[in-house]
Amino acid sequence: xxxxxxxxxxxxxxxxxxxxxxxxxxxxYYYDDYLNKHILKKVVNRCYLPTNELLYSLLTEFKGxxxxxxxxxxxxxxxxxxxxxxxxxxFKKLADTGHVEFLSETYSHSLAALGSPEEFVAQVNLHxxxxxxxxxxxxxxxxxxxxxxxxxxxxxxSKMGYKAMLTEGAKHVLGWKSPNxxxxxxxxxxxxxxxxxxxxxxDIAWRFSNHSWSEWPLKSETYHHWLKGTPKNEDFVNLFMDxxxxxxxxxxxSGIHQFFEHLVRLIIKDPETxxxxxxxxxxxxxxxxxxxxxxxxxxxxxxxxxSAWLGNEMQKEAFKKLYSxxxxxxxxxxxxxxxxxRYLQASDHFYYMSTKFFTDQSVHNYFNPYNSPYDAFIxxxxxLSDFIIRxxxxxxxxxxxxxxxxxxxxDPLNDAISDYEGILKVLRQKRKKIS
Amino acid sequence: xxxxxxxxxxxxxxxxGLGTACYGMTRGLAYRDVEVIFVVPKSYGDEDQSSVKxxxxxxxPVKRRTYVFTPANxxxxxxxxxxxxxxxTYIEVGSNLLPYLSPEEFQKYTHEHLQKNELTIQEIEQxxxxxxxxxxxxxxxxxxxxxxGSDLMQEVSNYALVSSEIAHEQSFDIIxxxxxxxxxxGIAAKRMSGKPLVVHVHxxxxxxxxxxxxxxxxxxxxxxxxxxxxxxxxxxxxxxxVINRYGINPDKVVTVxxxxxxxxxxxxxxxxxxxxxxxxxxxxxxxxxxxxxxxxEAANKVLKHSNNVRFVMAGSGDLLRKMIxxxxxxxxxxxxxxxxxxxxxxxxxMFAISDVYVMPSVSEPFGISPLEAMRSNVPVIISKQSGxxxxxxxxxxxxxxxxxxxxxxxxxxxxxxxxxxMFRHYGRDEVNSLKWENAALQIKNQYMxxxxxxxxxx
Numbered sequence: 001x002x003x004x005x006x007x008x009x010x011x012x013x014x015x016x017x018x019x020x021x022x023x024x025x026x027x028x029y030y031y032d033d034y035l036n037k038h039i040l041k042k043v044v045n046r047c048y049l050p051t052n053e054l055l056y057s058l059l060t061e062f063k064g065x066x067x068x069x070x071x072x073x074x075x076x077x078x079x080x081x082x083x084x085x086x087x088x089x090x091f092k093k094l095a096d097t098g099h100v101e102f103l104s105e106t107y108s109h110s111l112a113a114l115g116s117p118e119e120f121v122a123q124v125n126l127h128x129x130x131x132x133x134x135x136x137x138x139x140x141x142x143x144x145x146x147x148x149x150x151x152x153x154x155x156x157x158s159k160m161g162y163k164a165m166l167t168e169g170a171k172h173v174l175g176w177k178s179p180n181x182x183x184x185x186x187x188x189x190x191x192x193x194x195x196x197x198x199x200x201x202x203d204i205a206w207r208f209s210n211h212s213w214s215e216w217p218l219k220s221e222t223y224h225h226w227l228k229g230t231p232k233n234e235d236f237v238n239l240f241m242d243x244x245x246x247x248x249x250x251x252x253x254s255g256i257h258q259f260f261e262h263l264v265r266l267i268i269k270d271p272e273t274x275x276x277x278x279x280x281x282x283x284x285x286x287x288x289x290x291x292x293x294x295x296x297x298x299x300x301x302x303x304x305x306x307s308a309w310l311g312n313e314m315q316k317e318a319f320k321k322l323y324s325x326x327x328x329x330x331x332x333x334x335x336x337x338x339x340x341x342r343y344l345q346a347s348d349h350f351y352y353m354s355t356k357f358f359t360d361q362s363v364h365n366y367f368n369p370y371n372s373p374y375d376a377f378i379x380x381x382x383x384l385s386d387f388i389i390r391x392x393x394x395x396x397x398x399x400x401x402x403x404x405x406x407x408x409x410x411d412p413l414n415d416a417i418s419d420y421e422g423i424l425k426v427l428r429q430k431r432k433k434i435s
Numbered sequence: 436x437x438x439x440x441x442x443x444x445x446x447x448x449x450x451x452g453l454g455t456a457c458y459g460m461t462r463g464l465a466y467r468d469v470e471v472i473f474v475v476p477k478s479y480g481d482e483d484q485s486s487v488k489x490x491x492x493x494x495x496p497v498k499r500r501t502y503v504f505t506p507a508n509x510x511x512x513x514x515x516x517x518x519x520x521x522x523x524t525y526i527e528v529g530s531n532l533l534p535y536l537s538p539e540e541f542q543k544y545t546h547e548h549l550q551k552n553e554l555t556i557q558e559i560e561q562x563x564x565x566x567x568x569x570x571x572x573x574x575x576x577x578x579x580x581x582x583x584g585s586d587l588m589q590e591v592s593n594y595a596l597v598s599s600e601i602a603h604e605q606s607f608d609i610i611x612x613x614x615x616x617x618x619x620x621g622i623a624a625k626r627m628s629g630k631p632l633v634v635h636v637h638x639x640x641x642x643x644x645x646x647x648x649x650x651x652x653x654x655x656x657x658x659x660x661x662x663x664x665x666x667x668x669x670x671x672x673x674x675x676x677v678i679n680r681y682g683i684n685p686d687k688v689v690t691v692x693x694x695x696x697x698x699x700x701x702x703x704x705x706x707x708x709x710x711x712x713x714x715x716x717x718x719x720x721x722x723x724x725x726x727x728x729x730x731x732e733a734a735n736k737v738l739k740h741s742n743n744v745r746f747v748m749a750g751s752g753d754l755l756r757k758m759i760x761x762x763x764x765x766x767x768x769x770x771x772x773x774x775x776x777x778x779x780x781x782x783x784x785m786f787a788i789s790d791v792y793v794m795p796s797v798s799e800p801f802g803i804s805p806l807e808a809m810r811s812n813v814p815v816i817i818s819k820q821s822g823x824x825x826x827x828x829x830x831x832x833x834x835x836x837x838x839x840x841x842x843x844x845x846x847x848x849x850x851x852x853x854x855x856x857m858f859r860h861y862g863r864d865e866v867n868s869l870k871w872e873n874a875a876l877q878i879k880n881q882y883m884x885x886x887x888x889x890x891x892x893x
Contacts, residue, residue: 020839021846022740313860317853355828355857374831377854378847401852 003236003276004227004267005194007143007166008243010048011073011109012040013348015369019379024386030340032369037083039367044084047247052090054257058264059097065268067099067275070243071143074107074127075346077134088134095135101277102131104139104162110345111309113144113153114296115323123342124160141166141278145347147196147240147299148306151187151292158191164282166240169195170297170304180234182281183291192282193291196240196299200226205241209254217255220262228272236281240299301356309350314377319350321384321402325391328404332394340387344380352376436882437470439607439624441598441617444475452803453637456669457613459696463875469882472605474620476594588651595619602627609882613637615652618659625662631885634663639676642798645723657681664885667691667878669801670822691878692826694871695806706787712745712770713849716789716813718777718804719796721752726795726818726835731758733793735765736842737849744770744849749785751776786811790855791848795835796821805830809866814858816844826869829862 017032058066072091080087094100106112107127112120124142132138142162144153149167157165169179177183179195203223207213215222227237242249250256267273276284300308310316322344329341353373370376388399398405400416408416440461444454461471598620602610611633612621618634625632640648640656660666660681666688668674674690677683708714715737717730727748734746748758748771755773762771777785786792792808792815799821806823808815809830817824818835831848833840848855 020843021850022736022842024740313853313857314851317851372832374844374847374854378843378851381847381851382843 001271002228002230002234002273003281004273005069005236005238005276005278005281006067007069007071007103007238007240007278008245009071009143009241010243011076012036012043012079013109013346014075014079014343015039015367016349016379016383019382019386021382021385024382025389028386028390030383030386031343035369036079040079040083043244043248044087046252047244048084048087049090050252050257051243051246052087052094054261056090056093056097058261059094059099062264062268064099065274066264067101067277068094069101069103069141069277069279070094071103071105072131073105073109074123074130075109075343077130092135095137099277101141101279102135102137102139103166103278104128104131104142106145108342108345109145109347110342111145111148111319111347111350112323112345113148113156114306114310115319115345116326117156119323119326119345120156121160123345140164141194141282143167146309148296149193149293149298150296151185151294153296154185154191154193154293155187158185158188162191164192164194164278166194166196166238166278167293168297168299168304169198169238170299172304173291173293173297177289178231178234180230180237182285182287183289184287186290186292189287189290192285192287194238194278194281195291197237198299200237201239201241204239204256204260205245205249208245208250208256208259218259220259220266223259223263224266224270224273227267228270235285236276238278308354308356309347312353312355312373314373315350315353317402318353318377318380318384321381324403324407325388325399327406328391328395328397328399331397332391334394337387337391337394344384344387349376349380353380436468436609436879436886437472437607438464438882439602439605439610439630440471440473441610441612441620441624442473442475443614443616452801453613455696455803456637456693456801459694459871460875460878462696463694463871463873464879466872467875467879469875469879472607474598474601476590476616591616591619591655595623599623599627608886609633611635612659612663615640615656615659618655622659622662631664632662633665633667633881633885634659635667635669636660636673636677636800637669638800639673639680641676641680642673642724642800645798663687665689665881667881669693670825672820672822672825673800689881691874691881692822692869693801693803694869694874695803695810695866696871697867706784708788710745712743713790714745714747714788715791715793715845715849716747716749716785716808717793717795718749718782718785718808719794721748721750721755721758723754724797724799725750725752726797727752727754727758728761729795729835729838729841730793731761731765731771732838733795733841733845734771735767736838737845738767738770741846741849744845746771747774747785747789748772749774749777749782782807783811786813789813791816791845793841793845794818794821795833795841797835799823806866806869809858809862812859812863814848814855814862816841816848827865829858829865 014031015035016030017035019027019030055068059068070091077088095102104124105127106120106123107130108123110119110123112123128139140162141164142157142160143166144157147166147168149165154165165185167173174195179197181195183193183195185191185193203215203218203226207215208218210216230237246256246260267275296306297304298306298308310319322341325341329337332338352368352370353376355373368376370379384402388402391397392399400408400419401412403412405416440457442453442457444457457473461473464471594616598617602624607628608630610621610624610628610630612618613635614637621632621634624630636656640652660677660683664687666677666683668677668688668690670692671690674688677688678685715734717725717727719725721727730746730748737744738746746767755775759773762768762773774781774785786808789808789811790813792805792813794802794805794815794817796802796818797820799818801822802817803823805815805817805821805827809827814831815827816831816833817827819832820835824830824832831844833844848858
């Protein structure tokens with residue numbers, strides 16, 4: 001029996017509004033409500049509602065033979081609560097069938113695992129509580145933003161009590177190994193690692209409606225045949241993809257829904273194939289060996305690395321300044337500030353600043369509200385400047401060039417000292433004159 | 436392959452970007468084994484108006500020179516190819532043509548100067564041009580029965596008449612004419628020789644004057660484009676103008692982007708800034724086309740929020756006085772400076788002390804100056820209404836009228852450190868990859884298509 005493990009990622013960021021430098025200090029609302037609502041509604045109608053409906057009919061028809069797993073980000077759920085609460089109800093219906101698994105991840109689809117271990121844990125717990133309260137299920141398997149994984153991130157996840165984690169079956173990670181086996185974390189062997197079969201996943205997620213692809217038009221029978229064609233000793237195939245594949249990345253008109261429904265029926269009808277959830281695979285299979293990933297990998301672009309989010313100087317500056325605020329945000333202990341800080345952490349904001357769009361245009365332009373990465377960077381930094389001013393006021397602390405003075409070191413520390421000495425000198429002279 | 440090329444200026448006597456572009460192009464063509472006979476009217480830029488010479492009616496002095504191009508960087512021998520023909524014939528026709536003057540301005544100008552100047556034949560000057568040496572100089576005269584007048588249109592047609600004489604004398608395979616002043620010359624040469632004509636559009640009347648265009652100039656442009664076998668434009672922006680405003684068949688209009696000559700590393704003085712503030716620069720003619728008022732409005736917005744910045748408007752033009760008054764009215768003159776016209780080393784020095792360069796052009800067929808700024812490691816903000824924005828990646832692009840976006844980009848570049856760092860990091864490489872050898876190869880391929888349509892290489 002070859003099991004197909006389906007996992008769908010569902011996420012929408014709170015896109016930022018056009019925010020000029022002269023708004024800094026005056027306007028403390030950062031989000032483009034119209035755009036966010038508009039995009040969400042569009043995807044709700046083309047993807048979330050119709051695909052949920054299809055899954056519900058398959059789940060009820062095949063009672064336990066068909067199963068799927070989801071990861072819904074916290075900020076996606078926040079958006080649904082604001083603009084499309086009916087979709088939350090629809091996900092609850094899926095959860096109630098008993099054959100849907102929800103995974104854990106960071107609340108705001110963030111890069112916190114790379115920026116701040118404390119914030120990473122805080123966000124994961126926040127997300128877990130959100131899933132529990134909405135669906136009554138406690139996630140036991142973890143997936144990190146953009147499937148970003150490294151040995152040490154895996155170790156942190158294991159410490160939080162998760163039994164398994166999902167990541168990309170990247171070529172440079174696997175080498176000759178197959179993604180269709182279970183592995184374990186090299187530092188903490190208790191954590192099992194499931195790998196995405198990127199070839200078979202991307203056949204659906206990226207290539208399905210590509211007319212210049214040699215396999216177009218792809219038939220469910222052909223694809224089922226490919227699944228069965230994987231070596232006999234490999235018990236499962238992990239198909240991980242964005243949920244927006246169904247109706248958005250692959251348009252409704254491409255027949256993606258019909259393809260999927262027919263594929264599910266073929267898999268169930270065939271006694272040699274079936275479905276399994278990530279948690280079930282982690283429980284029922286022995287891991288075949290350790291997986292060593294010393295440097296973080298992801299599921300993005302050709303390189304499967306972090307270069308889409310932290311590749312250039314702008315992304316690094318924005319990231320560094322954002323996470324240097326961690327202690328101040330905790331000190332502030334203010335729900336508005338905490339919320340804004342988390343929304344600003346969404347990896348999407350860094351993705352928009354990527355200069356890789358010069359080559360990977362199509363992917364990076366998806367729902368990108370900016371004309372250029374420079375535009376994205378300037379807008380983000382203007383907002384961050386305002387956020388810092390609010391934080392300074394609330395905590396009565398000083399932030400020097402984007403970094404709290406407590407966190408300064410090296411050249412910036414010396415710069416700050418000479419700047420403040422200059423100010424003190426002027427103030428002392430003034431006092432002298434007055435007295 | 437030999438090309439008879441008509442221009443209106445050539446270094447060192449240049450008043451705009453066209454001469455620089457022609458120089459680079461002929462150099463690139465020489466590298467690609469294309470021989471060029473370059474014909475220019477004897478012309479003087481407005482920086483040197485006192486030495487205008489008018490010549491007698493029946494004899495047109497013709498200077499002929501042979502240029503030998505030397506390698507761009509002596510160390511690397513970059514421009515030395517297998518080719519033996521790194522030289523170019525250069526013919527100067529005595530004329531009163533002044534580039535960048537409208538017919539009306541031209542008339543006013545010649546009236547002022549006609550009385551002052553003696554009519555003598557221009558003496559040969561020994562001129563050194565960076566990257567090339569003058570090998571031989573021959574002075575001759577060409578019999579010609581036309582009359583010179585103070586009328587620009589008359590000059591244009593006279594130039595055409597002389598050119599047809601030259602076309603008669605020389606042997607060549609193809610004719611290439613740069614901008615409207617030379618189109619009649621190109622057409623005349625085509626009629627005389629029957630060889631194919633290429634017209635090269637560096638700017639159109641719409642770019643120069645907006646909607647209040649001169650219909651005579653428009654007609655000359657249109658007829659040049661119509662009679663040409665091929666129209667080369669410097670950007671897709673200009674290509675669209677040629678197709679939509681002049682009604683030219685899109686099939687014969689192709690875009691070949693300009694390039695830049697590699698920067699010279701040696702001899703550049705290291706100028707140090709004498710002010711602490713960041714310096715944001717506008718450099719160009721202060722005319723409607725260049726959008727100076729948008730720059731000033733953006734400056735005003737930035738100055739309201741930042742003390743750490745000064746603005747410089749370098750150049751001269753018909754809007755200069757208006758701009759000075761505008762700055763005074765906004766009350767920003769202590770942080771907004773004017774330099775008047777800059778040239779040569781002063782331009783390099785200006786770039787050396789600049790932290791941001793802004794080109795807010797309302798309409799710019801190509802726009803070479805941002806490339807010069809980037810070559811000097813200065814981050815640039817350019818309008819989307821410029822041809823150069825079609826090829827640059829490491830530049831911030833804004834609509835010229837979007838003053839908020841321009842101000843925001845300026846503020847971002849002077850405030851958030853990683854942004855200028857990135858531009859300095861990659862911008863120079865990007866500019867240095869735009870080579871005239873490559874542009875010249877595209878032009879040569881177009882020549883080949885015209886001459887041998889059946890086995891075209893493209």
